[in-house]
Amino acid sequence: MNLPNKLTVMRLILVPVFMVILLWNFGADTLTRLIAAAVFAIASLTDMLDGKIARKYNLVTNFGKFLDPLADKFMVIAALMCLIACGGSAMYSTCLIIAATIVIFRELAVTSVRLLACGKDGTVIAANIYGKIKTCLQIAFVLYALVDPILCDLVGVPLDGWPHFISYVLMLAMTVMTVLSGASYIRSYWKYIGPES
Numbered sequence: 001m002n003l004p005n006k007l008t009v010m011r012l013i014l015v016p017v018f019m020v021i022l023l024w025n026f027g028a029d030t031l032t033r034l035i036a037a038a039v040f041a042i043a044s045l046t047d048m049l050d051g052k053i054a055r056k057y058n059l060v061t062n063f064g065k066f067l068d069p070l071a072d073k074f075m076v077i078a079a080l081m082c083l084i085a086c087g088g089s090a091m092y093s094t095c096l097i098i099a100a101t102i103v104i105f106r107e108l109a110v111t112s113v114r115l116l117a118c119g120k121d122g123t124v125i126a127a128n129i130y131g132k133i134k135t136c137l138q139i140a141f142v143l144y145a146l147v148d149p150i151l152c153d154l155v156g157v158p159l160d161g162w163p164h165f166i167s168y169v170l171m172l173a174m175t176v177m178t179v180l181s182g183a184s185y186i187r188s189y190w191k192y193i194g195p196e197s
Contacts, residue, residue, distance in 0.1 A: 004054035005064050007046040011071045014043040015078050022146075027086040030150050036082075037146040043075055044139045069114075072135050073107045079142040095168065099175045103138070106182035113189050128188070130181035137177050141170040 001009075022036040050068060054060045080100040087093060110131075144167055151163040186193070 002054075002059045002061070002064075004050035004059050005061065005067065007050040007053070008064060008068050008071050011043045011046040011050075011075060012067075014039055014046075015071075015075050018043065018075075019078055019082055022082045023085060027082075027146070027149075030153075033146050033150060037143055040075075040079060040139075040142060040146065044143075047072060047075075047135070047139075066114075069131070070111070073111070076135070076138045076142065077104055077107065083142070083145050092164075092167075095171060099171050099178075102175050103178050106178045110182055110185045113185060113193060116193060117189055128181075128184065130177070130184045134174070134177040134181040137170065137174040141167070141174045144170050 018036055018039045021032060021039060025032055027033050027036070047068070050064065054064055077100070080096070080103060084093065084096055084100060088096070148164055148167045155163060157163065
């Protein structure tokens with residue numbers, strides 16, 4: 001349990017804390033959303049720090065390579081589910097449900113490939129650049145979606161106004177990168193799941 005792995009475990013612990021805060025009143029007030037966004041930002045920061053520290057000080061472990069992506073998935077999927085629970089317009093909720101479904105499907109598929117690789121020859125698949133970009137976009141979307149209603153109030157526009165449009169753009173970018181990164185993993189490790197395997 002070196003420092004990077006402790007940060008990863010900390011991220012896991014912060015996820016239920018984030019959920020309790022946001023779902024306490026389903027994000028109905030500014031303070032709740034700001035606190036939830038702060039907790040999510042801290043959890044996201046641990047994701048950046050654990051990898052940098054592990055690589056810089058040669059503390060990369062199989063435990064970290066296995067748990068770090070799982071912690072990311074837990075963090076993002078939990079946040080998306082909470083945002084769905086907090087509601088929104090019919091259009092926004094529908095788009096968010098579709099995006100969350102794609103994210104969950106991709107994460108299950110990639111996790112299954114990781115488990116197959118580990119079970120067959122002990123290979124531990126670390127996150128590649130596409131997976132890291134995907135995670136960054138997912139984090140950016142969640143953080144913006146949390147403060148989106150607050151920004152709309154500040155500039156005095158309805159929730160379907162210009163600031164809310166940015167949420168749709170980030171949601172689309174996150175979803176597209178989720179699909180592309182998933183396809184990249186499947187192609188790279190097809191030997192573990194192909195018909196000839």
